[in-house]
Each structure stands twice: as C-alpha cells, then as structure tokens.
Amino acid sequence: MRHAAPAWWAGLGLAAFALAPWARGVSGWPGSTGLALAGRTWAAVGIGLALLAGLGLGLGPWGRVQAGRILVAAGGVGSALALGLVFARGEPFGAGALLSTLSLLTLAGLGLGQAGLVRGGGFVGAAILGASLLVGLFVVYPLAAVLHASVAVGGRLTTGPLVKTVTSPVFLLLAHEALPVAPGVVALAGAVLGLALGSAPVLAGRRPTGAAIRRLVLLVGGGALVGLLLGARGALRNSLLLAGAVGVASTALGLAFALLDARSRLPTRRWLAPLSALPIITPAFVLGLAFIYLFGRRGSVTHGLLGLDTGAFFGPLGVAVAQVMAFTPIAFLVLAGVVRSLDAALEEAAQTLRATPGALLRTVTWPLLRPGLANALLLVMIESLADFGNPLLLGGGVPFLSTEVFLAIEGRFDPHEAAVYGLVLLTLVLALFLLQRRWLGDVSFVTITGRPSGGRPVPLPRALDAGLTGLFVVYAALAMLLYGSLFLGGFVRVWGIDHRFTLDHYRGLATAGLPVLLETARLAAVAAIPAALLGFLIAYLTTRHRFAGRTALEFSALLSYAAPGTVMGIGYILAFNQGGLRLTGTAAILVLAFMFRGMPVGIRSGMAALAQIDRTLEEASSLLRADVPATLRRVLVPLVLPALVTGLLYCFIRAMTGVSQVIFLVSPGHDLATVLILSWAEYGHLGRGAALASLLVLFLAAVLLPAERLGRRRRLPSVAAGGG
C-alpha cells in the first residue's frame, strides 16, 4: 500500500514548522519559527514530534491499519497542540502555525481513512476534518463569541448586559405615547378578536375538530401578541411588526405574481422573470437610496409632485415599502415554483368529482399552496429581520434590532450590548429558519410524481387576471421609477434642488469610488473560488457520506446561511479582534467574511446538482477501481461543473452586494463598495452614492447574465438516472 500522501503532508508541515515564522509581525530566521519555540515550550516539541511521526509512518514499512491509527493519534494531538499554542501565546498566527496545523489535521484525516475509521479513504477523512475546522473557526466560533459576550464581562459570567439591554426602553417598552390605553388592553382586544375569528366556524354549526381548536388557540395567542406589540415600542417590537407586515405584503404580492406567471393571458407575463432577477444584483439598501430620491424630504413624488415637505417616509413606513419592493421577488421565486408545479390533472380530477370552483380552491388548490406560502412568508420575514441598510437609511432614528447591533458597537462602544442584540436577532431568525425548514420538508408533496401531466393549467378568470396585472404594473412602475431615479441621480447636481446635468459624480468616482469597487471585486473574486469549492465539498460530504458529526457539520453550515450579517459582523469583531486569531484590519478578514457568506450558496447549488446525479454512477466508478478523488475528478466534477461555476458566480455576487457584515470589518485602506455607498448616502453625498451604486448594479448584471445562462443548461442527459 502507498503511504505517499502522509509523507508529503508531513514534509510540508515540517518545512513550515522549521522555516516559516510561527506568528505574524515577528521576523528573522530561525528565531521566529515554531522550531525555535521548541526550546521554550513543550507544546512546540510535541508538534514537531507529531510531524516527524507522520513522516516516519508515511515512509516506513508499517501495516496499513496500524499506521492509520497512529497517524490519527499523532495528527489529532499535534493539531490540538498547535491550535492550543496559537491561542495560548496570543500572537496573531503566521504562515508557520497555519501550515503546521493544516498538515497535522490532514495527517489525522488521512489516518482516519487508512485505518478504515471513515469510509471512503484518506481524502474523505481529511476533507471532513478540514471542512469541520474551517466551519468551526469561521462560523461557529464567532457566533459562540457573540453568545459569550452577551453573558460574560471580563471573563466572569453575569446577566448584567442581558438584563440591562432587555430592560432598556430602546429594546422594548410596553407603552406607547400614541395610545390612550395601556398595552395590556390592546393585547386583550387582540385576543378577543382572535377568539371571535377562531370560534366563528364553531358557532356556524360545525363540530369543533382538533384542527379548529388548534387554530383557535393560535389565533387567540397571535391576536394577543400583535395587540401587545402594537401597544409597545422599541427595537424588538419594531423589527417583529416590520417583519410580519413585510412578510404578509410580499407573500401576497408574490402569490399574485406567481399566479400571473403560470396562468395569465396578458403579455405582461413575460416581464415577471427579468424583474425577479433584479434584487439578486442589487444591495437591498440601494432601493432605499432611490427611495429617498422619490419620497424623501425633497423627493420627486412627495415634494416635486405633491408639494409636500414631509419626513413621513423616514421611519417604519418607508422601511416597510422599501423592503416590500426588495423582497417581493424572493416570495415570487418561491411561489412561482409551487404554482407552476400544481398539477392541472389534480384540478381536473376534482372538477370531474363535481367540485365547484370554490370547493376546488378550498379542497385542492389551497392545501397544495399552503406550505409554499408559509415558506415564502418565513423567508421574507428572515430577510426583513436581517436587513440592515434600509432601516439605517430610512429608519429615521427608529430603533430596529439589526441597526441597534451596529449602533451599540459603533455609537455606544458597548460590545456586550451589541452581542445581546445580536443574540436576540439570531434567536429569532434561527427560530423562523427552522420553522421554514420544517415547512420546506413538507413542500415536496406538491410535485407528487415529477411526470409531466397532460392537463393544461386553467387560465385565471379575466377579471382576476386584469386586477392582478394592474397590481403588477404598479409594482413594476415603482421599481422602474426607483432604478430610473438611481441612474439619473448619478447625473444631476443635487436631486430635488438643482437638476442640471453633470458628470461630476462619475468624475469623482475615478479617485474615490472606482478603486474601491475594483478592490471589492478583487476580494470577492478571491473569496468566491474557495467558497464555491468548500460549499461543494460540504454538500458532497454531507449528502454522499455517513460519518460521526455529519449532522453537526450540516447544522453549522446552515448557521452560516441563517445568521444575519450584522450578527456575523459583531461575531467576527469579537472573535478576531485580538489573540492568536487576530485578523481585524487586514484584507484577509474581508475575504474570510465574503467566503463564509458565499459558502452556503455553494452548498445549496452543490446539493441541487448532486441530487440530480444518480448515486450508482459513483458506485460504478468505485467498482471500476476508482477511489474517491478519482471518482470526483473523472465523474462528479465534470458532471456538476456548470453548477459549480454558477455557484461561484453567485458567491461572488452575494459578496459584492452584502453590507451588514462587512460594515463592521472595513478599515482604512480596506474599504468596500457597498459600505462606501451607504456612508456617502448617510452623509448626504447622494449623487456620488447613486453613481457608484449604478456602476455596481450594471457590473453585477454583466456577471449575472452568464450565470443564469449556465444555470439553465444544467440538466443532464437522462441516461444518468435511467430506470431503477
């Protein structure tokens, strides 16, 4: 048996240990190396010995299984020592520490495969350990740091920050100056309303079934909660009400558009798909920027058209409208799939069973739509809760959870308060996310067979068609106005005051904005490649292999998808601001942030692609003597390549449009386009902000177009899954 791989990795580790500086900021050979540390601490001696053991086991004539077990022990202990040494010494890690740890971990993984402790061989073992370490360090550890900072001050456990933040009026205050009565009364009114709604069917003479009683309890509870929130104020209340309102509005609009998409007879149908792609390439807050142009104090609509001088749109109303504009396409994309997969044959079957249109809607269409609706609602609510730019730009000083995380740390310099806000936000989003996953699991029955049915979808009734199309036209017109004003805004001197044409903003960009845009693109590109590869690797490991800790890896990867950017941002600050893992102030932390923001996109596109590939292809390959790396190289990667490239482009786009996480991490010399746009907009340089935002959107459109093309060509020849 060949043990060449352990020998190579051990050699790399030894070279790094003996030649490269262990910590950053220290130079001079040999004093800065890990080898030099061996004179001072036993841990470094252990690391060196573990690497030597790896070399010996790779070169020596040892039995395969035996050598594997020793490799696991040596690599495991060695990498633990290396990590421990980095943490204990508190100096930011350097190339020596990085490469030594990496090779020791790889040695342990190779050993796992060699000893037969992991099925699939050394590559799978090393990949599992590597992916786990990366996800652990850059997803779990920052979130744990948030948790830690919210319950510990100066190393001691305390409920101080938690109590202080939760009881502060900014967080939640059960009183509202606009209400003449106590919030309890409003809550009671809500509960009574819920009771009335829920008991109506019971009073109407139907027998109270279990479902009806559950619905009743839900309505009463929901009514009381909404009443309580309406009668209160504070960030928690604002965020929850906003998420609920935006969720309902966007889902309703999304459903309307999805119905049009599948069943409209009008030509406007064709405009739905392109419109739904716009938010992907637009940072959510850019619509907020355009919103100021139209509805701000000097806005074209509010001031120019109506002659008002109002700040009414700064506050929850403005944020809500901007979010509905930005997130409706998400609901549309979810629901379009559901509505399209509604099997027309089912409706025809119901009609032949004497169902009236009303009964058809109640007994067939609605139950099939319900999981999709819940899914869309929860997704939009998550986006609304996590949105940072719109509340900051349009909130008009009204507190929201996501902005308070930022303001607590940047304005009040209180990382503990920020951590508590982050924790609350994370808890809410995770709860919604897990709910959504449960619904998503149930959605699958909508597709039922996957066999195209002969039935044609029934077109919408003409009146409904016209009505919904009207709604869409209003939405589309508003979207076009917003984008139009954004593009125009870059060419006029001062919007609302001096509308003369100018190129000054764009000329200004040449020195202040363009370099930042290019640097952002460079960092995003650097991050997108490892993000897509790591995402695909995790998708492959979790779907195709069984190993201890698989669920944990899956859940951690999920965390990186669910965690709002602001929470990740505060987590990165808390985790990487000092000690052995210090990264703040470097470009590396931006790349890492981009990478782990983009990774979930890679995981999802990887999973979707792998789901299309029959597992017997890999089995056939392995029976033709190919091990896992050879199967990946010769079968899987060629087959998923389009998905891999699409995933890579989406990682890139997601990195370039994100703002909430990186706003915590930028430093002088390492600025990013979205952060720059946001800060210009905040300080009133709307023109320049609009110009840079326009460039960003156009640039990303040029990236997205090929990505969409590739995505559409992703279907494989059907022979891949022929039969059983």
Place this chain on the structure above:
Amino acid sequence: MADEAVRVVLEGIAKRFGATIAADDISLAVEPGELLTLLGPSGCGKTTTLRIVAGLEVPSAGRVWIGGADVTDLPPHARDVSMVFQSYALFPHLTVFENVAYGPRILRRPAAEIRRAVAEALALTGLEGLEDRAPAALSGGQQQRVALARALALRPKVLLFDEPLSNLDAKLRKRMRGDIRLLQQRLGITALYVTHDQAEALAISDRIAVMDRGRIHQLGTATDVYTRPATRFVADFIGEASFLPARVVARDGTAARVAVGPITLSLGDPAAPGPVTLVVRPEAVAIQPARPGPPPAAGLPGRIERAAYLGGAGEYLVATDVGPVAVSDALMADGLLAAGTAVWLTFSPRGLALLREGGSEGA
C-alpha cells in the same frame, strides 16, 4: 479471459438498516465459474447481499471471501469484482469507448493495452462501431451491452449482476439473458446474479438461492427448487402451485402413500406418516367433465369456478372439498369447459411435492 476462476464465500452475512433487517445470517458459496442467482421478491435482501459482495455496503456481521482472501474490510475499488447495474450507470459525459476504457484508465494501463481491452470487450458484446456514441444516443439494449462491456474490460474474477435486464422489454430480455449466460460460461467467470424474475432465474442459473425477508429459503439447482421446494414460500414464488392439506398414511422405502380428501396418491418421496401439505403444480392436474356414477379411483371431484382461455392451454380454478386447485390443461377437443361445470381431477405424480410440518414458514 479469467485465468483461474475463483470461489466467493459469504459467511453469516447480516445487514441491519436501523430497525429493519435486510439480510439475516446469509451463508453461501459460489463455486468457481458458477452462475448463482439470488431470487426473491423486492425487499427480500438479495440486492443488499450483492452490494455487500461488491463492497458498496458494509455488513453488520459476517465475512466475505473472494478467492480465499477476506475482503470484508476492503473498499469496492480494492476488490477484484465488476458489477452490471440495474440502471446501467453509464457515465453520461463519456462516449461508449471512454465508458468501457474507464477501468483500465483508472489502473493506468498502457494506451495500447487499453485499446485492446476495450476492443475485445466491445467485440464480445457485439458493440463494434459504436465507440464514439454517447450513451444517451443508444437504445436500451445497447446501453445494457455497454454496461456489460465496461464490466468485462477489467477482466474481473467475479461478475455481479443487479437485475440487469429489468429495464428491457420482454423479447429483448429473453435474448439478452441467453447472451449473458453464454458469455459467462465461455469466459468461465464466477457470477452472482440478482433478479426477481423466476423465469430468468430458472433459465440462466447453475444454482438458485430463493430468498425472502433476509433469509435463504432454499439453495439448489433449478430442478431442485421447482420440483422439491423446501418451503411453501419457495413453492409459491417459483411457478404456480395449489396447497392442499394432506396426510401421509404409509411409507415404504422410496415412496409414500398420501391421503388427500377422498383419494390416495402415491408419491416418490419417503415422508414420515403424519399431516403434510401437498404442493400441486397446475400442469400436474388433468381435468375431465364429471360423468354420472362414481369418480375414478384417484379422481377428485370439483366444480369449475373460473375458466380462462390462454391460446395454448385452458386455465381453471376448481373448487374441491379440500380447497381450490389451479389447473392448466391443454385444450380438449370440445374446447374450454364453462364455469360451473362439475369435473373430476386426476394427478400425475411428476408435478406433486410434499411440505412437511413447519415447511409452511414464510408463506
């Protein structure tokens, strides 16, 4: 092709998936050059057993030996076996040539040798001239042949078949099974073959292991399992059978006298006296319309419940005092007997078998 054929031995193989037991203490030996079929209904554990031999599943207990070596802990790619998949599992991004050359290329054989091995495998399976086609551009039968050629290109010691013909239409299936059997015998490869189609199993196997619920009910030649079923399940699954309660009343050396209702039959199976179940194959029963007067000595009276015309034969279900009997009879000169007709049934010992006490398990 195979220099010396090897023996495959399964020793106490068990496989559990959570609470379900897919294979339960399977032990068998496939002799060198033999084609042994695992036959059973879906979910009987036959595919799981095959996948354990391939290395695609790890058994919960037991060992697998190939050619004298214990391969239980080896991954699939380290075993000298090839497999033909039910779905063929042809690589859609590779041509026919590249699919067949996949194995030799993985083993880094010299280019000339690869070309020779591929040409040989394609010639054996009658695929010359299709080298540059994509799998999607082939017919189902051709795809099946490519899968077989790909498995043969590595000159494996052991060939595994997982329902290789179930995606073909009936006529093609019949031709392909003949081809596979011919090829396997010519090359002298040890083969393990999984199918749920009893006709396929009877047609191509040296021996058949009839499986149900993770266990082997009977292991024997085609004649064994058809004429001397070990359990009611085997008798029922292979061919058709009626089961009648009976009693062995006497035994002498090589034969037994068996009482079934009012009649007594003589069977060449020296069973101990006591209650038994009589297995009756439809073709062992002759049917004739009842005439006035008593029935003939070994004639069981009954009444036709259902009758169907099948071209070559008439198929009847006859109600008798001891239970329903299925009958397949060449059509009589006066045509199909109508339902409701009173008839006499007589039995030829060639299609009869006895199940002893406890032989009804698994039914």
